[in-house]
Amino acid sequence: MKYSNEVVINLPLEKVITLFDSEENLFKWQPELLSLEHLSGEKGKKGPKTACWRSDSHFKFSGFMKLMGLFMPGAFKKQSQQSLDRFKAFAESSAA
Numbered sequence: 001m002k003y004s005n006e007v008v009i010n011l012p013l014e015k016v017i018t019l020f021d022s023e024e025n026l027f028k029w030q031p032e033l034l035s036l037e038h039l040s041g042e043k044g045k046k047g048p049k050t051a052c053w054r055s056d057s058h059f060k061f062s063g064f065m066k067l068m069g070l071f072m073p074g075a076f077k078k079q080s081q082q083s084l085d086r087f088k089a090f091a092e093s094s095a096a
Contacts, residue, residue: 002058003077007084009091019091029090030083 009016019025027033057080061069069076 002056003073003080004056005077005081005084007081007088009088011091016091019094020087025090029086031086 011019057076059069059076
């Protein structure tokens with residue numbers, strides 16, 4: 001199953017980057033996040049210059065989950081959108 005989600009955050013790009021790059025903040029808008037490990041690259045280095053976050057997801061299912069993907073594809077997209085929306089809400093409320 002493949003799908004995309006998108007959210008526009010009503011803040012200046014620099015503020016969005018600062019909030020998103022903070023490891024401490026990740027736990028504030030991703031309640032299901034249990035741990036974080038930096039694997040490679042330079043921490044804090046800025047990425048693409050955009051405040052529109054698009055998430056492309058690709059799931060491969062096996063066993064019982066194949067049925068879940070077949071009969072409830074909207075549930076997966078909804079869960080992904082909730083993560084985007086939580087960051088948007090966190091970021092915009094932090095700027096207030």
